[in-house]
Amino acid sequence: MSQQTAPASTSAGPELRALARREGYRLTLQRRLVLDALGEMSGHSTPDRIFERVQVKSPGISRATVYRTLTFLLKLGLVTVAQIKDNATVYELASDPPHHHLVCQGCDEVIEVRHEVVQPLFSRLEREFGFRVRTDHLMLFGLCERCRRTRRSGS
Numbered sequence: 001m002s003q004q005t006a007p008a009s010t011s012a013g014p015e016l017r018a019l020a021r022r023e024g025y026r027l028t029l030q031r032r033l034v035l036d037a038l039g040e041m042s043g044h045s046t047p048d049r050i051f052e053r054v055q056v057k058s059p060g061i062s063r064a065t066v067y068r069t070l071t072f073l074l075k076l077g078l079v080t081v082a083q084i085k086d087n088a089t090v091y092e093l094a095s096d097p098p099h100h101h102l103v104c105q106g107c108d109e110v111i112e113v114r115h116e117v118v119q120p121l122f123s124r125l126e127r128e129f130g131f132r133v134r135t136d137h138l139m140l141f142g143l144c145e146r147c148r149r150t151r152r153s154g155s
């Protein structure tokens with residue numbers, strides 16, 4: 001473990017700070033650290049990995065604090081959460097527009113899907129059921145093309 005002070009990355013900083021301000025929240029140091037960690041890791045990260053990452057920059061921070069902060073950021077809509085496999089919970093910076101995933105249960109590949117692919121379904125649900133979907137990070141489980149092909153030839 002290095003004690004070097006890595007240059008404080010604020011890659012994910014300015015817009016998120018503006019967003020938080022707009023929502024009436026202050027981004028405390030803890031929240032910023034967690035957001036920065038998520039920004040640096042890009043993609044899905046487990047709370048444990050986020051905690052380790054944050055700890056490098058701020059060794060004093062506790063696991064509970066990081067977990068609590070994640071829950072808070074989730075409520076703010078700054079991060080999204082998903083269950084990928086074996087009920088592992090993963091977090092990710094919220095994207096605008098939102099994105100979704102196809103998760104292959106054969107090889108664990110995770111394919112990203114743009115929101116516009118899913119949007120027609122959401123619109124239809126609203127038209128037919130008067131229901132407005134707020135899920136912004138869908139996980140659809142199944143088999144990818146490659147796995148389907150190997151299964152077919154294998155049996």
Ligand SMILES: [Zn+2]
Pocket residue numbers: 044092099100101137
């Ligand atoms: Zn995602």
Ligand SMILES: [Zn+2]
Pocket residue numbers: 104105106107108109143144145146147148
């Ligand atoms: Zn697969």
